[in-house]
Amino acid sequence: MAVEIAADIRRGNIIEHTDGQLYVVLKAESFRPGKGTPTTTIEMRRISDGIKVVNTFKTSDKLEKAFVEEVEFSYLYQEGENYIFMNTASYEQVTVPGAMVGDSAVYLQENMNVTLQMFNGEPVSITLPQRITAEIVETEPVVKGQTASGSYKPAKLDNGVRIMVPAHIDAGTRVVVNTEDGSYLERAKD
Structure with missing residues (x-):
């Protein structure tokens, strides 16, 4: 086991908590107030039974990172x-x-x-890979007078996921999607 401070824990890390169980980190956010102690809030899921827990640590607290x-x-x-x-x-x-x-x-x-x-x-x-390429199967038509730069419209991908895409993207277009938050990144270059 490697010891890391709470501020260095990232999404996807496996840590052994004080109860002796292994947890996978789902989200880790550090908060540094102007006054007071900086803290790190870690959302994690217990591997043995899938229960999610959220703990807050001082950023300097030491956590055991499991060797995986x-x-x-x-x-x-x-x-x-x-x-x-x-x-x-x-x-x-x-x-x-x-x-x-x-x-x-x-x-x-x-x-x-x-x-x-x-x-x-x-x-x-x-x-998973950070980006995947998927095809748009359904989207709303462009509304006349909509500016191309700032407006987004809902679209449905071939895997059933709904995302927001720029107004110029139509059904049948292949797009690159971020798997972490489901956001549109760019039009696929293939």
Whole structure:
């Protein structure tokens, strides 16, 4: 186990909390007031049962960061509530519970390379690519008189996710989407 101060903890880190359980960090935000003690609020999910907790630490508090191995896997298919991934080096298949994938599941695409954090040979967390390319299947028509620079309109992607896109984007256009917050980044260049 490596010891890190709370201010250095980032999303996706695996930490061992004071109760001896492993937690995956979902969000970490530091707050530095003008007066008083700077704090870091960490939202995390317990790996064993999926329960989310939010704790606030002084930024200088020490936390135990678990040693996890990051392994490249390729997404194969969904089987019920679980997702099946294949190790790109050894071709070994791993089943990941849907609760671990969470809201990111909508961005999974066949043969997509993801990083699984493994602890004692078991997957404990998943990291998707930061950007994916998807096609717009449905969007509202451009309203006459709308300026092209500042206005956005709702659109539906081929994976069912709804995002906001610039007014000039039409159905059938391939776009790049940020998997962390579901925001439109740019028109795909392919």
